[in-house]
Amino acid sequence: MANKKETYESTLAHVNTFSSPSELRITDIRFADIVGAPMHCSLIKVYTNQGLVGFGEVRDGADKVYAQMLKPRLLGENPCNIDKLFRRIKQFGGHARQGGGVSGIEIALWDLAGKAYGIPIYQMLGGKFRDKIRMYCDTDVEGKDTGTAMGKALKKRMEKGFTFLKMDLGIGQIIDEPGTLSAPLGFLEEWRAANREYWQARRNPNVSVEELRRLKNRQYEYNNIAHPFTGIHVTEKGLDMLEQYVAEVRAEIGYEVPLAIDHFGHIGVEDCIKLGRRIDKYNLAWMEDMIPWQYTNQWKRLASAVSTPLCTGEDIYLKENFKPLLESGAVSIIHPDVLTTGGILETKKIGDMAQDYGVAMAIHMAESPVACLAAVHVAAATENFLALEFHSVDVPWWDDIIIAPKLPKPLVQNGFIHVPDAPGLGIEELNDEVIAQHLHPEVPGLWEPTDEWNHYVGNDRLWS
Template identity: 60%
Template sequence: MNKNLSDIISENVNTCSSPSDLKITDIRVANLNGAPKHCPLIKVYTNQGIVGYGEVRDASSATYALMLKSRIVGENPCNVDKIFRRIKQFGGHSRQGGGVSGLEIAMWDLAGKAWGVPLWQMLGGKFRDKVRMYCDTDVDGKHTGTDMGHALKKRMEQGFTFLKMDLGIELMLDEPGCLNAPLGFLEDIKKYSMKAINHQKGSIDMDMMLGKNYEIFTIPHHATGIHMTEKGMDYLEDYVKQVRSVIGYEVPLAIDHFGHVCIEDCIMFAKRLEKYNIAWIEDIAPWHYTKHFEKISNAVHVPICTGEDIYLAENFKPLMENGGVSVVHPDILTVGGAMEMKKLGNMCDKYGVAMAIHMAESPIACMAAIHAAAAVQNVLAVEFHSVDIPWWNDLAYGIANPLFKDGFVDVPNKPGLGIDSLNEELISEHMHEKYPEMWADTSFWDNEWANDREWS
């Protein structure tokens, strides 16, 4: 369905007065599902008819943004730093950073539309005209490394020049003799596996997840008691060998989701991976255990990566100072938004650490990540996790379609994020079943108040 031209103009063009008189009047959300996960989209409305787009981190709650409504309504969204400093204290690591980050992105979108400049320009200009995308790839169900290799080969045929796959203990849950753990524990993991539950729907059955065994997902790696046997390490190494036999050794291949396994086993297995030219191995310990990352990095010659769950650039500093990571992997909807991503990029140059950007959300977050990547001096690539969702690109009007050309995205020159408007009809077809109303009234949050001052 073609968007009405007047609607596009009203959402993007300053039709009333001047940017200095712009005021936030309302915040609304729509809980999109399956792109690839639950993605709470944000609209920030103004007194001049311009609408700014933001998004809460994937698999998160719109509450993280809505609770901030009363703190920013009436403010001029062009004062992005001022608003960010007001709401920064309400953000946190992982999904808890999504409200602050998503609203920061929406402020930039509004400021760009009001002043007529793209986000990358407001961040200081761009270092590149196109951004490399790396493609995460899943293969459902029981499969071999050869199967994964062919799935990755298809990505290469689609033009992607950088690849990532999951590799971890879930591949061995049905393989006898590969894992060592307290009896019964692996059966609980298999039953309550997040990847197994409603994987095709892109959502989680919370009634099941909140059952008596939910705590298995809150135990840190070093405390699970899970070990890999020699047979298990042989199994995973052969899986990687099969993958490389299909895709070759020239293309970068990163590894994610290794599993909650003790760091000693991670070290032993990472040593085996050295011969397979791995771009990085990701999140093999909880990010805040800085000494664990330091120990692993000092023991192996595979680049170690983490960071998608870290809020604010300053919180990456201990990992980089201690040499615990070779690659950081921030998500723009957790780190605090575009300016924090820019700050982190500068820190990476100071400590000699590479940056790749995590992105598993809608075109709103994707375009924000593209602008930020363009404005950061050195970036490996931005993640894309929705290749197999045929309607993903159609969610937003005004962006290139197809967005990807030979594994890259052209950096847009249009104001703000470069999104003209959202495809409301398509979004309505993919609303989360528990939150079916689009852009519902949020007046419940209008009078939310607390003495927010952090000092006396």
């Protein structure tokens, strides 16, 4: 009898007890906000009537209200009808962080569908082109930021097995050196003061609400001046210093390993061209987000003036908004974030569209393992995929956010993530003990009820 019982229980362990996907219904949506992973992330749980829970995540630094407002539009619906529900909610998303709510919920729907049917997400997307996903590693410098110091930091990444690297290069590295930048007199000092005073005030409990609001509004105004309108220019001395920085990095890491560059600062296309021509010779993988993605004609000017591949896309919502850049021939790599595009299926569609134009797809990612695994499934199922970003090498508890016995730990090994075969994203549960230790101090709740959103109603139809 003991053997029969053991056989029955071992067999039951392989049976999907959630065997009524057609009857699955969404019953609740809740959130937990964490910091330091490396960014502020709002994790999502979508609950169902069969005990299945789907996991999602709002884009790093975004407001979770973009996801909360979707709850009354999803309660009672079958999460397996992913495309139907996405078409219902996508009007409530937008570019950059405003796409974070729709995208995060869409990921949770895929997770639920995979768990309901017992298959991994990549298989529902048509199968995989690869068994492991190449990660490219963003890197910062401790102490004085010199090219040699950055080169040594990047070499440490290579020693961990990373085969694709990225670093920052821009006006932030030369702003303290006299004679490197020109701008309307006093403008740079005012901009820096606006940022400094706001963040100092946030840490000071004695600052009034009115004063904090004034400082926040001032900081917002400076930080939202787009590149063509700042009046900031890089001098020959500044260009010399930035070129020397890249030369020092290549002297440390060599020329064989791909090296991408980001965060140039708010400078116009003419200065981007001057800088790009200076660093073309250093065999860079790409130059990223040199100007806002909306300025298609400026991207064309830039592409015709430099030989280094150009890359953008992390702030673009929905497939159709990538098309002007692809049609113009201005970019060699598109760079969507699964938590901005609209989610998993939209990112897959974007990659497939880019392939028709001979353009590769890298994926931007600066979030928790939830968003990371969503991107892994997309990367596995998209043929023209190049590399997936990873910001959390130096976050020791990053892997502990999830409970996933069928996944390797650490998730990133020798610069790659193996594509999981477990159902859905591959995550069995989120680790509430770890999450509780890293809750955002200003948003401390752990999966608290969101009943106040249950009955919001509105006429959402976009036509009469």
